[in-house]
Structure formats: structure tokens, C-alpha cells
Amino acid sequence: MTYSTKLFIVLQGILFLLLSIFLQFPYVNTNEVELRKLLFHKRSYDRRVCPEAGITKVHTNLILLQIESVDEKAQVVTSNVQLICAWCDPYMSWNISxxxxxxxxVGSKHLWTPDVVLVNSADGKYSRNREHYxxxxxxxxxxxxxxxxxxxTICKVRSTYFPFDQQHCTIIIRSGSRDVQSIKFIQRRPLVGRSFIRGEWELINSYTEITDERVSDFGQVDYSLVRxxxxxxxxxxxxxxxxxxPFTLVSFVTLFTFLLPPQxxxxxxxxVTILLSLVIYLQLLSGYIPKSDDETPILTLFCNANFFLVVLSCIMTVYVSYLYHRPSTSYIACVPTHMKIILLDYLSPLVYCHVNKHLRNRQLLQHDMEEKRPRRLSSIEKHMCQLFTVTAPVRPHNHQAVELLKILHQIKAHIRSQWLIPLNSHNEYDIGNEFLKIxxxxxxxxxxxxxxxxxxxxxxxxxxxMPCTALLFVFPHSSIGNNFHSNLTNIKVQTSDAKCDLIYTPMIT
Structure with missing residues (x-):
């Protein structure tokens, strides 16, 4: 067998394989095209009529993907959701063999779909995104x-325990034009593997309730509502x-101001520096705290309480400084008796600020000042008089001695008239001032x-x-008033999906 013969056989095989593939694809495509023509074109189908005779059971389920935003002032929650609806349309069945x-x-324009409307919608425009799916x-x-x-959706947002708050929001849907005699909603089995996208909000729990309620007083008609x-x-x-x-740490620095010595x-x-820092933080907080008219967030109360404590500490610091640095006047008033008894006698040992050691140091200082104080001028005069006094038995032996004694008496009289009397009066004035200073x-x-x-x-x-204000802020979110977990979270609702193969036979065979 020559080389050209072998090449011809290989090319013939490849051509036969390609021909079989091209012949098979039109056959499959012809099946789908034929099926679509039989389902949507060759038969009359009104997508405005419910597919089942009597009550059409629509199995529904909601998947929350993400909470986009929560407007506390407008009481509106924007959520990114996926709604799943399943039902049986026996007119659109065929023989699989x-x-x-x-x-x-299939596009939504070819089949009947439930006209699901959002009951508690906060948006005035009707969304037509579903038409593109x-x-x-x-x-x-x-x-x-x-x-x-x-x-x-409209939701009652409670901002009291911000930012430790939990919200209890409900999404309500129903059929826009079909009552409970035409459409009945049933909870569908949940999808496994769907995860919530965590942002500012986290999904703690969810449950579904399906009830029949009268939407309005116009007509005795009930609608199937899904919550x-x-x-x-x-x-x-x-x-x-x-x-x-940071706000708490800056507030706690206020404690160290009382540890600084007053002098x-x-x-x-x-x-004042801490107070200015808190003012800046309050300006930043105003952009984060929810603006609600009927409720005051506990974070606002916490910040105001700390701000009030810092202002009060400023006032107390000024008062302590005023008491410590009394005005230097000629007369200082005494400490009131009741203040002495309460502060110096009772509270001083309790706050570990003993008065005995302080007073003992002051007494030692006063004793040293009295020792260094000059003697009284009356004692100087006494010594001088003893010096110039001559006893009676003394007899002068000559005239010079008598003259000397007269001169000494004159010196004594001069000293008494010129020095001792003015010095004595001045000394008495200094003594009075010294006692007043002491x-x-x-x-x-x-x-x-x-x-x-x-x-x-x-x-x-x-x-x-300050720790009490911090504890009162951190722990109220676990109280009864903020506990939204009700008994409904433990309700076990039977879930199912639409089962059409056990009820209907294929319409197209």
C-alpha cells in the first residue's frame, strides 16, 4: 500500500466523522425547535390565566443576600434579595423519551408568572427587574x-441601643390581583449553600409565616400573605x-487631673485640654449616630454623661485650686466647724489623707520660727538697768569715780529716752503682726x-x-428590652417543593 493510499484512507475517516457530527447537531436542534414551536406557537396559551384549575399552589422562598442600607430617620431598610417561586403548569409538559x-x-413573556407585589414597600416605583430573568x-x-x-421596605428601626442594636424587620409579599381562591403561597424548601454577605449588618435568624388576611375592607376577599x-x-x-x-480613654484621663498636686x-x-478633645469627638460622632426623633441612642447619653463628668471635674478643679491658693489678705477666715468635722475628722482617714502628719510638720516649723525670733526689748532694758545700778553700801573713794558714775547715769537716761522706749513700742507692734501671721x-x-x-x-x-457609665452603656443591649428573639423563631414550618410528575401526565407526547 502506497503512501498516497494511506493518506486517502485517513482523510476519508476524518471526513466521515465530521459528517456524522454535523448530521447529529441539526437533529438535536430540530427537536428543541420543534418542541418550542409546539409549546408556544402551535397551541393557544394565555399567560394571564392561572395554569391550574382551582387554586394554583406557588411554593416560594426568600434569600437575603445583603442589607444595603438602613435609614433610621426614614424607617426604611434597603435589602438585596432573591425571590424563588415554583409551581406546576401542566399545559407545558412533554414526553421526555x-x-x-x-x-x-424560557422568557417571562411566554409563561404565566405570579404577580408578586411588595406590601410594605417604601418605594413608589414598581420594579420591573423580574421581567429580565x-x-x-x-x-x-x-x-x-x-x-x-x-x-x-418599611421597618420600625429602634436606635436606642446603637451600635449594639438588633432589628426585627419583615418583608411582606402577596399576589397583586389574585385572592386566596386563585393563588395559595406555600413555603418552599430552603436552598443549601447560600451565604449572607456580611456588611454593616449580620443576619442572626429568619423565619417565614404564611397567612390569609383581608387586605382592605372593600369586598370580602382574603389574600395569601407571606411574611x-x-x-x-x-x-x-x-x-x-x-x-x-478612644472617647472612653480620653474621658478616663480626667481621673489623673485629681492626682496632680494643686501647687x-x-x-x-x-x-480644658480633655474637654476640647471631647468636643472634637462629639463632632465626629454626630455623623455616625442615627438621627431618630422618637428615641435617643444610648451612645448619645453615654457621650453626654462623660462630657458632663469632664465639665464637672473642671468645676471641681477650680474649686480645689481656690481653696488651696487662698487670697493673700491680712485676715484669712477660719474653716467652718461642720467642714472640719466632716472633711478633716471623718473623711480624711477614709480617703488616705491623714491630717496628723501634716499638722506635726507645721508645729515643728512654728517652733523653729519662735526660736529664731528676737528677744523682747524689756529683757534688754533689765540687763542695762542692772549694769548701771549701784548698791547703797558702795562708797566712791575719789571724785573721779563720782564723776564717772554721773556720766553713766546720764548715758542710761539717754539710752532709755532715745532707744528703749521707741524700740519697745515697735517691738510690741511686730509681735502682734507675727502672731497674726502665724x-x-x-x-x-x-x-x-x-x-x-x-x-x-x-x-x-x-x-x-466613669466605669459605671461605661458599664451602663455596654450591657443594656443584652436586656429584655432589646431581645427580639420571640417564640416564633422556634416554629417548625413544613417546607416542600412543587411535585408535578406525580400529579399530571405529559400534554405533548
Whole structure:
């Protein structure tokens, strides 16, 4: 066999294979085209009429993909959802053994679809996104319609426990023109593997309720309503790390202002700096806190409470500084008796600010001042008189001694008239001033000790008040008022899907 003969046999095989493939595709395509012509063109089909005689059972299920936004002021929740509806259309069934096709993708304009409307819609425009989605038609007449849309629903948003809040929102759907005698909604089996896209909100739980209710008083007609209840929880990590924690730490720095000594003069400066920092944080918080008219968020109360404590600490710091640095006047008032008893006697040991050691140091200082104080001028005069006094038995032996004694008496008289009397009066005035200064110093020491006791007392009070405000803010979200989990979350509802192969026989054989 020559080389050309072998090449001819190979090319003949390839040509035969390609010819068989091209002949098979038109055959399959002809089956689908023929089936579509029989289903939608050669037979009369009115898509405005319900497919089943009597009540058409529509199995429905809602898949929440993401919470787009929550408007607390307008009480509107925008959610990205997928709605799945399944029903039986016996008029659209065929024999699978003849056409070898199990299912078709059909546009919504060729088949009947339930006119689902959103009852609690907050959007005035009717969404037509569902018209762009195809339906899945199975050989036994099973039809599945799944479309995705953004729904704006009215929801009572409670912003009291922001950002630790949970919301209880409901999406209600029904047929727009068919009552319960024509369309009956049934909960469909949930899809496995669908995950919620976590953003600011997290889906905690969901359940479905199907009831027959009268929508309006016009006509004695009931409609089949489906309530998809969603329990949402806000992700508070962002708010806690970016807002709450820094605001709390800045507020807690206020405690250290009471630990600074009053004589430093930096207590009020630190307080004013903290106050300005909190004002800046409040400006940032105003953009995050929900604006609700009927409820005040607990975060607002927490910020206002901390701001009030910082302002109060500024006032207390000014008062303590005023008590410690009393005005330097000629007379300082005494500490009132009741203040001495309450602050110095009772509260001073409790706040670990003892008065005995302080007073002992002041007494030692006063004793040193008295030791260094000059003697009284009367004692100097006494010594001088003893020096110039001559006793009676003394007899001068000569005239020079008598003259010397007279000169000494004249010196004594001159000293007494010129020095001792003015010095004595001036000394008495200085003594009075010295005693007044010592008395004023004692009173000033008492006022300073009162200021120290009050400073330590304010530190203890603020150390208790600030953690209490933080605890009252963090833990109320777990209280009964914020617990949205009701008994309905534990209801076990029977779910099913449309089963058409057990009920209807194929219409096209």
C-alpha cells in the first residue's frame, strides 16, 4: 500500500466523522425547535390565566443576600434579595423519551408568572427587574422563577441601643390581583449553600409565616400573605474601635487631673485640654449616630454623661485650686466647724489623707520660727538697768569715780529716752503682726488640707462614676428590652417543593 493510499484512507475517516457530527447537531436542534414551536406557537396559551384549575399552589422562598442600607430617620431598610417561586403548569409538559430534552430556559413573556407585589414597600416605583430573568421549564410542567432585586421596605428601626442594636424587620409579599381562591403561597424548601454577605449588618435568624388576611375592607376577599421576618444585628466592631474606645480613654484621663498636686497649677490646663478633645469627638460622632426623633441612642447619653463628668471635674478643679491658693489678705477666715468635722475628722482617714502628719510638720516649723525670733526689748532694758545700778553700801573713794558714775547715769537716761522706749513700742507692734501671721498660716494650712481631702474625694468618686457609665452603656443591649428573639423563631414550618410528575401526565407526547 502506497503512501498516497494511506493518506486517502485517513482523510476519508476524518471526513466521515465530521459528517456524522454535523448530521447529529441539526437533529438535536430540530427537536428543541420543534418542541418550542409546539409549546408556544402551535397551541393557544394565555399567560394571564392561572395554569391550574382551582387554586394554583406557588411554593416560594426568600434569600437575603445583603442589607444595603438602613435609614433610621426614614424607617426604611434597603435589602438585596432573591425571590424563588415554583409551581406546576401542566399545559407545558412533554414526553421526555421522544424529544430527549429535560428542561428549557424560557422568557417571562411566554409563561404565566405570579404577580408578586411588595406590601410594605417604601418605594413608589414598581420594579420591573423580574421581567429580565428567565424561567426554568421542566418536562413534567415544573416551573421555577428566580429573580434578584433591591427592595425598600418599611421597618420600625429602634436606635436606642446603637451600635449594639438588633432589628426585627419583615418583608411582606402577596399576589397583586389574585385572592386566596386563585393563588395559595406555600413555603418552599430552603436552598443549601447560600451565604449572607456580611456588611454593616449580620443576619442572626429568619423565619417565614404564611397567612390569609383581608387586605382592605372593600369586598370580602382574603389574600395569601407571606411574611419573611429577618432578625438583623449590627456589626459594632468598627464603632467600638474607632469611636467608643478612644472617647472612653480620653474621658478616663480626667481621673489623673485629681492626682496632680494643686501647687503645680497644671490641673485646670489638663482638664480644658480633655474637654476640647471631647468636643472634637462629639463632632465626629454626630455623623455616625442615627438621627431618630422618637428615641435617643444610648451612645448619645453615654457621650453626654462623660462630657458632663469632664465639665464637672473642671468645676471641681477650680474649686480645689481656690481653696488651696487662698487670697493673700491680712485676715484669712477660719474653716467652718461642720467642714472640719466632716472633711478633716471623718473623711480624711477614709480617703488616705491623714491630717496628723501634716499638722506635726507645721508645729515643728512654728517652733523653729519662735526660736529664731528676737528677744523682747524689756529683757534688754533689765540687763542695762542692772549694769548701771549701784548698791547703797558702795562708797566712791575719789571724785573721779563720782564723776564717772554721773556720766553713766546720764548715758542710761539717754539710752532709755532715745532707744528703749521707741524700740519697745515697735517691738510690741511686730509681735502682734507675727502672731497674726502665724494664725493666718494655721488657717491657710487648714484650708489647704481641706482642698487636698476634697481632691482625693473627687478622685474616688470619679473613679466609680466613669466605669459605671461605661458599664451602663455596654450591657443594656443584652436586656429584655432589646431581645427580639420571640417564640416564633422556634416554629417548625413544613417546607416542600412543587411535585408535578406525580400529579399530571405529559400534554405533548
Amino acid at each position: 421522544r424529544y430527549n430534552i429535560t428542561e428549557l430556559s 428567565a424561567l426554568i421549564l421542566r418536562h413534567d410542567g415544573y416551573v421555577r422563577f428566580m429573580f434578584q432585586d433591591l427592595w425598600k 419573611f421576618t429577618l432578625i438583623l444585628k449590627r456589626n459594632y466592631v468598627h464603632y467600638f474601635m474607632k469611636i467608643i474606645l 503645680t497649677g497644671e490641673k485646670l490646663t489638663l482638664n 494664725d493666718n498660716r494655721k488657717r491657710l494650712d487648714e484650708w489647704q488640707h481641706v482642698a487636698l481631702v476634697l481632691d482625693r474625694l473627687f478622685f474616688i468618686l470619679f473613679s466609680i462614676a
